[in-house]
Amino acid sequence: MKALEKAWYSGAKWPLLLWPVEVVYRYLARKDQAKKRAQQRALPVPVIVVGNVSVGGTGKSPMVSMLCRVLQHHGWHPGVISRGYGGKKLSGPVAVTAESDATDVGDEPVMLAAQTECPVVIDPDRYRAASALLNKAFFQKNFPGHTACNLIISDDGLQHLSLPRDIEWVIIDATRGLGNGHCLPVGPLREPVDRLKEVTQVFANGSVRPVDFSGVQAQPMKLAPRYWRNLRTGETFSASRPPFKTSLRRPAFAMAGIGNPERFFQTLEDLEVHIERHPFPDHHIFKDHEVPDGRVVLMTAKDAVKCRSWSEETYWALDVEARIKPELIENLHHQLVNVLKRKQHG
Secondary structure, three states: OHHHHHHHHHOOOHHHHHHHHHHHHHHHHHHHHHHHHHHOOOOOOOEEEEEOOEOOOOOHHHHHHHHHHHHHHOOOOEEEEEOOOOOOOOOOOEEEOOOOOHHHHOHHHHHHHHHHOOOEEEOOOHHHHHHHHHOHHHHHHHOOOOOOOOEEEEEOOOOOOOOOOOEEEEEEEOOOOOOOOOEOOOOOEOOOHHHHHHOOEEEEEOEOOOEEEOOEEEEEEEEEEEEEEEOOOOOEEEOOOOOOOOOOOOOEEEEEOOOOHHHHHHHHHHOOOOEEEEEOOOOOOOOHHHOOOOOOEEEEHHHHOOOHHHOOOOEEEEEEEEEOOHHHHHHHHHHHHHHHHHHHHO
16 A cells, blocks of 8 residues: 555556546445435534545644634534544444543544543544534533534544535645545545535645645645643643753654654654654554653654553653634634524524
8 A cells, every 4th residue: 555655646657557446436436425415414503524635644633623722712612523533432423532542432533622622422424423412412411511512523524425514624735735636546536636626625734825736726734833741741841842852862752653644753853853753554553562661752642642541751742733824714703603694594
């Protein structure tokens, strides 16, 4: 798979040998999506889907986390839904809190619950997850003390069209872009490029200026370090002032089990931290024997939820936040207000 993925972004021609498979994939995907669109059932609150059109990590979860925080300041009460990829409890709607076990419910939902303090529900059926959040009995039982949700944010799920949505935000990695522009398995796309023309907003993660993707303008987005957090004590420190020491002879053991580990490693180097790179597969479940004793260990917030039970005081997570133009948040708020009014009176 790594060889194929590398070929998608290097201009290699040999993946074109898989073109017949791509044709079948696109036909089946189009047929399945038409069926799911026809099955959509309306929800009484606005729904935002934050997703991507390509495989691999693009920064969706940090965007979801940021949206939850800023929209709460605008008076919204978001609830987050997710598939719970990598978790074992995938048979129905499951409530997730910051204390949930990531091996049961997945790493990203636990991270989002901790970062946002919002209600989070996982379910492979995203409509069922959203319905559970809006079910009074389920909500009061699993999220006592929380105000009922008046907004649903789906972490990923652009292709899960059985979930009705009012706003779609798509994130593309600015460095890798859309690869060779082909759908799986010839290229990295889950849907044809034209899908970008249907969504509400496109973002280029890692760019400082707008980017054109096949005639669709993507707004700049960056993942900025927020703070260092000690896994054992919970203490936090400024991202610009690492609370640990590294050197060329004793670099930090940097590990990342995310869709694009290189982005995390580059962030650490931008912070002038000397590191030893250790990439792992996305959603990797870490074991203590995979991490050396006595070293400074650095990881993402997503990976930290899987290591906290056996962490040492030399383990640090770097929390990051998505940053976009403030006016885009204001525009989103007004769009949501109009959507909610329409649902209430329509």
